[in-house]
Amino acid sequence: MPIEVLMPALSPTMTEGKLAKWHKKAGDAVKAGDVLAEIETDKATMEVEAVDEGIVGRILVDEGTEGVPVNKPILLLLEEGESADAAPAPKAAPAPAPRAEVPAAAPAPALAAPAVHSAPAEAEHTGPTQPMTVREALRDAMAEEMRADPDVLLMGEEVGEYQGAYKVSQGLLQEFGARRIIDTPITEHGFAGLGVGAGFMHLKPIVEFMTFNFAMQAIDQIINSAAKTLYMSGGQMGCSIVFRGPNGAASRVAAQHSQCYASWYAHCPGLKVVSPWSAADAKGLLKSAIRDPNPIIFLEHELLYGQTFEVPTDPDFIVPIGKAKVVRPGRHVTIVAFSRPMNLALEAADKLAAEGIEAEVIDLRTLRPLDTATIVASVRKTNRLVSVEEGWPYAGIGSELSAIMMEQCFDDLDAPVVRVTGADVPLPYAANLERLALPQADHIVQAAKSVCYR
Amino acid sequence: MAVAKRQTAAPKRTAKPDRVDAEALVRMYRDMLLIRRFEEKAGQMYGMGLIGGFCHLYIGQEAVVIGMQAAITPDDAVVTSYRDHGHMLACGMDPRGVMAELTGRRGGYSRGKGGSMHMFSREKNFYGGHGIVGAQVPLGTGIAFAQKYRGTTNACLTYLGDGAVNQGQVGESFNMAALWKLPVVYIIENNRYAMGTSVQRSTASPDLFERGAPYGIPGRQVDGMDVVAVKAAGDEVMAHVRAGKGPYILEMMTYRYRGHSMSDPAKYRTKEEVNKMRSEHDPIDRLRTQLLENGWAKEDALKAIDREVKDIVTAAAEFAQESPEPDPSELYTDVLVEAKAA
Numbered sequence: 001m002p003i004e005v006l007m008p009a010l011s012p013t014m015t016e017g018k019l020a021k022w023h024k025k026a027g028d029a030v031k032a033g034d035v036l037a038e039i040e041t042d043k044a045t046m047e048v049e050a051v052d053e054g055i056v057g058r059i060l061v062d063e064g065t066e067g068v069p070v071n072k073p074i075l076l077l078l079e080e081g082e083s084a085d086a087a088p089a090p091k092a093a094p095a096p097a098p099r100a101e102v103p104a105a106a107p108a109p110a111l112a113a114p115a116v117h118s119a120p121a122e123a124e125h126t127g128p129t130q131p132m133t134v135r136e137a138l139r140d141a142m143a144e145e146m147r148a149d150p151d152v153l154l155m156g157e158e159v160g161e162y163q164g165a166y167k168v169s170q171g172l173l174q175e176f177g178a179r180r181i182i183d184t185p186i187t188e189h190g191f192a193g194l195g196v197g198a199g200f201m202h203l204k205p206i207v208e209f210m211t212f213n214f215a216m217q218a219i220d221q222i223i224n225s226a227a228k229t230l231y232m233s234g235g236q237m238g239c240s241i242v243f244r245g246p247n248g249a250a251s252r253v254a255a256q257h258s259q260c261y262a263s264w265y266a267h268c269p270g271l272k273v274v275s276p277w278s279a280a281d282a283k284g285l286l287k288s289a290i291r292d293p294n295p296i297i298f299l300e301h302e303l304l305y306g307q308t309f310e311v312p313t314d315p316d317f318i319v320p321i322g323k324a325k326v327v328r329p330g331r332h333v334t335i336v337a338f339s340r341p342m343n344l345a346l347e348a349a350d351k352l353a354a355e356g357i358e359a360e361v362i363d364l365r366t367l368r369p370l371d372t373a374t375i376v377a378s379v380r381k382t383n384r385l386v387s388v389e390e391g392w393p394y395a396g397i398g399s400e401l402s403a404i405m406m407e408q409c410f411d412d413l414d415a416p417v418v419r420v421t422g423a424d425v426p427l428p429y430a431a432n433l434e435r436l437a438l439p440q441a442d443h444i445v446q447a448a449k450s451v452c453y454r
Numbered sequence: 455m456a457v458a459k460r461q462t463a464a465p466k467r468t469a470k471p472d473r474v475d476a477e478a479l480v481r482m483y484r485d486m487l488l489i490r491r492f493e494e495k496a497g498q499m500y501g502m503g504l505i506g507g508f509c510h511l512y513i514g515q516e517a518v519v520i521g522m523q524a525a526i527t528p529d530d531a532v533v534t535s536y537r538d539h540g541h542m543l544a545c546g547m548d549p550r551g552v553m554a555e556l557t558g559r560r561g562g563y564s565r566g567k568g569g570s571m572h573m574f575s576r577e578k579n580f581y582g583g584h585g586i587v588g589a590q591v592p593l594g595t596g597i598a599f600a601q602k603y604r605g606t607t608n609a610c611l612t613y614l615g616d617g618a619v620n621q622g623q624v625g626e627s628f629n630m631a632a633l634w635k636l637p638v639v640y641i642i643e644n645n646r647y648a649m650g651t652s653v654q655r656s657t658a659s660p661d662l663f664e665r666g667a668p669y670g671i672p673g674r675q676v677d678g679m680d681v682v683a684v685k686a687a688g689d690e691v692m693a694h695v696r697a698g699k700g701p702y703i704l705e706m707m708t709y710r711y712r713g714h715s716m717s718d719p720a721k722y723r724t725k726e727e728v729n730k731m732r733s734e735h736d737p738i739d740r741l742r743t744q745l746l747e748n749g750w751a752k753e754d755a756l757k758a759i760d761r762e763v764k765d766i767v768t769a770a771a772e773f774a775q776e777s778p779e780p781d782p783s784e785l786y787t788d789v790l791v792e793a794k795a796a
Contacts, residue, residue: 008501011717012508032494033711033732044719051498070503153603179603185633190592190626197533197596200581203603221623224586225593232572234565235788237582269789293791 002082003052004073007061010039010046017041018066019074028056030077037074054078122323129280129310137279137311138168138244138300141286142206144315146176149204152290155182155191156208156245165210166246166305192218192243196225196295199239204290209245212261212299219264226295227270242289244298247275248339248390249438251303255426260391262338265297266367266400272321273368275299277342279309281365284319292321299367301340324371326378330358333448334378336401337388338364341439345388348444357452367397375401376408383414384451388444393421415451420444460663460675476750482524482681483741483751484759486516489540490738491767492549493712496539496556499771500716505556509570512540514711517737518643519544521684522611522704525692531601533581533594534613536571537643537710541613545580547573549766553774561777565784581610587648588614588621591640595627598638598701609637609695617648619662628701632669635700639691640666642705643678649714650722663705671701678706679735682744709735 007017018040024030035047054077061074068074132140146152158165160173160183173181184191188209195205209215215222222243230238249258265273272294276282282300289296311317327342328349337345342363349359360378364370379385385405387398398419405417423437493511500509512519515537523532523544534541542552547563555562555573563573571585581597584590594612601608618624619642631638642662646653653660663673672694676687684706691702709731713720720728745751 006502008498009503009716010501012506014717041717043717044721046713046717046719048501049497051494070501185626185629187626187629189623190595190630193589193592193623194596194599194627194630197581197593197598198600198603199596200593201531201597201600201604203600220586220589221592225584225589229572229574229582230791231788232564232568233574233582233788234563234567235791236564236576237574238791272790 002057002079003054003077005036005050005075005077007068007070007072007074008039008048009070010041011043014041014070016067016069019061019063019068020045022059022063024056024075026056026058030054030056050077052077055080055082057082122320125280125312125314125317127312127314127317129312131308132279132311133306133308134279134282134300135166135168135170135305137283137309138286139170139172141283142169142290143172143175145287145290146172146180151202152204152206153180153182154206154208155184155195157184157186157210159183159208164208166302168300168305169208188214188217189221193221193225195241196221196229196239199226199241199295200229200237202240204240206242206244206290209243211250211257211302212245212247213257213259215243215245215261222265222271222295222297223268227268230294231270238293239295240293242286242296242298244286244289245300246302246305247299248301249303249422249427249434252429252431252434254429258427260389260422261297262299262367262389262391263396263400265299266370266397271295271297271368272366273297273299274321274366275339276365277304277337277339277363279307280311280317281319281325281363283311284317285321285365287318288321291318296321299339304340319365322366322369322371324365324374325363326360326374327363328359328361330360330382332357332359332382333384333386333452334360334362334375334382335386335388335444335448336362336364336375338367338397339390341388341390344439344441344444347441348448351441351445352448355449355454357448357454359448364397370400370404372404372408375404379405379409380412383412384448385409385413385417386420386444386447386451387417388420388439390422390438392424393419394424396421415453418447418451420447460661474748474750476745478524479682479741479745480751480755480759482520482685483738483745483756484763485520485523485544486681486738486741487759487763488549488766489516489520489543491763492543492553492770493539495767495771496553497712497716499553499557499774504775505570506558507569508536508715509556510537510715511712512537512710514731514736515643515645515678515708516540517681517684518641518678518706518708519613521681522641522688524685525688526609526611528579529606529608531579531581531594531597531608531610532613533590533597533610534583535587535590535615535618536583536585537615538571538573538583542573542575542580542583545575545578547575547578547580549770550773553770554777557774557777558779559774559777560780561773566780567784567788588618588624590614591618591621591624591627594640595631595636595638598631598636599634601637602634607637607696609639609692611639611641613641613643615648616642616644616646616653616662617651617656619665620657625665628666628669628671631701632666632671635698637695637698638701639695640671640701640703642703643708644705645708645710647710647714647722650718652722661705663703666701666703671703673703673705675705675707678708679731679737679740681737681741
């Protein structure tokens with residue numbers, strides 16, 4: 001059978017090209033790899049090589065022809081002893097194969113996405129508790145999970161001998177040894193990627209970033225390797241890994257050490273993003289994160305490490321990822337926050353109560369998947385929403401909440417959503433400017449009063 | 455072509471095996487030919503619009519991956535960058551599944567969701583297939599970390615190109631691998647051009663096998679167009695790594711005949727250079743000649759292999775066109791692993 005050589009597509013976007021030059025003529029012998037012709041595209045002139053062996057029977061498109069469509073037959077290749085005349089008349093160029101077409105019947109992605117995330121229900125904890133700092137709660141969570149599962153390990157800068165830059169890993173090296181508590185060099189991109197590779201092998205690394213500011217060195221490995229590989233492998237190559245460390249503004253450490261990454265990571269499918277406030281949630285959520293088969297971004301806060309909360313003593317206590325918590329019920333306005341700004345939201349709620357406004361304060365706890373149902377249920381009751389975050393306003397968590405209000409609470413709102421955020425500037429060093437750049441309780445009070453028209 | 459005899463801090467041995475295992479050589483001939491024919495077919499199918507996006511062909515470099523694969527066991531791991539079709543075939547992945555991934559079909563290794571640059575097989579210990587230059591190097595180092603953590607004697611072959619050596623994370627990985635004596639072999643496939651930029655134009659110190667020297671990682675240059683030399687180097691290096699002596703760097707001097715990707719205008723090197731490599735250093739022609747001249751294989755037997763390989767590739771191409779596109783419901787699967795029911 002004669003072989004039709006077709007006009008090739010030489011780039012992902014090429015639909016036609018010019019047949020600039022023939023290197024073979026009728027009767028020439030051709031072997032695989034020989035240059036047959038030169039094709040000019042909008043980008044470059046390229047050579048077309050033979051894939052099959054044979055003898056050139058007939059040239060079907062003359063040299064110099066422009067606008068030759070992709071997949072039009074340009075040459076007939078014969079086997080030994082075949083005649084070009086015996087060849088069938090060249091067919092018209094078939095249409096190029098469809099590339100990456102979305103089937104017409106497919107619904108728009110945003111609508112086809114699972115609309116409501118359903119997290120496992122969280123049982124109300126009623127057992128005994130003890131006071132504990134967030135720092136201790138995080139350490140206990142790691143220690144308990146490491147005792148239970150030999151595949152869990154902790155790596156990062158100063159997690160071992162130094163006992164943690166913020167003392168979160170205090171005592172872990174002594175209990176688990178250097179095989180499982182691994183001091184890394186200052187090499188975030190490297191050890192984040194190493195952790196992901198170990199995760200592909202079914203180890204369960206906890207990768208500590210001294211702060212999330214330094215994780216920007218590693219963000220390619222976090223997004224391109226950790227978050228996307230499960231999908232790109234058709235479900236084969238998941239990675240159970242926790243990236244954790246302090247996030248957001250600390251105290252007078254200025255712009256490069258004071259940034260909230262909540263909306264950065266919450267943007268990305270393939271990750272779960274958790275950011276607890278209380279010590280009990282820090283412990284329960286970190287235990288869930290370590291057990292979770294997915295990559296988890298666990299955003300802590302330096303200024304919360306020393307804060308004390310009641311924490312259940314039950315060693316089986318965990319908090320499911322994906323559930324917000326109504327920390328203070330109220331009926332006039334819903335205030336949502338997460339991490340350290342929860343302190344501000346609760347302080348604001350106290351001040352508002354003194355003025356007769358009962359605020360319902362919700363701790364988001366998980367930013368992806370967001371517990372939309374809890375927020376929506378609250379707003380259906382209060383008809384008002386104020387969001388609070390340390391991060392910048394533009395495309396922030398509050399922006400997402402505003403969109404959800406448009407989509408799901410349009411008829412419930414009695415006032416536009418107000419976002420209380422960090423100022424849209426790199427965080428300044430000067431004490432007075434730093435204070436001006438970060439959300440304060442009074443900002444929340446003002447915002448809540450404004451949506452209550454007070 | 456640089457003569458592949460230089461090395462840092464490693465024992466000197468001859469590259470030629472004392473005794474020739476003719477059967478193994480014939481198998482390597484067959485495996486290299488499979489990659490060659492598969493890639494030619496992929497190039498052809500790209501031209502027909504059946505394969506989209508980027509497609510980086512391995513033609514010319516076959517001896518590297520086949521020689522190294524002959525030096526490891528199925529329990530060892532392999533990870534590479536986006537010029538990965540040859541590595542997958544070398545690992546024993548089904549050519550039909552690889553080709554169907556190239557066409558973005560349901561029967562592909564990633565069910566059509568990964569494409570040419572992102573394919574994986576847990577079963578064959580192939581860990582990808584990664585699209586960001588150099589990113590596979592920390593990943594491979596982490597795979598080796600897990601192999602050591604678990605107390606195995608397995609190792610991870612981590613392939614990278616001459617372009618990737620200039621990525622910061624590669625140096626970061628070398629440091630950690632040497633520090634922790636991880637069982638990883640870094641195989642630098644030096645095909646002389648990072649996309650269109652030659653090693654001389656991109657790299658201040660072009661002896662890439664010396665890149666590990668500051669970390670105490672031994673390195674060697676190997677003629678990557680000679681599968682026998684690659685296998686011999688692989689055997690030596692695997693013994694080093696399995697003995698717990700830490701990482702090793704092999705710089706494979708090789709050459710890709712085709713462009714960086716399908717839309718490469720080939721302005722950065724001369725046609726004469728490409729033709730000289732193809733006619734004088736082709737790894738498949740070279741082995742074929744050796745097999746025949748030494749009487750290790752008969753012409754008929756090699757012709758039968760040619761036919762067998764052609765049939766495999768034809769079947770792969772047919773499968774890749776017949777396999778349906780992924781079901782639209784696949785759009786939202788595999789984003790997260792669903793947690794086991796409590």
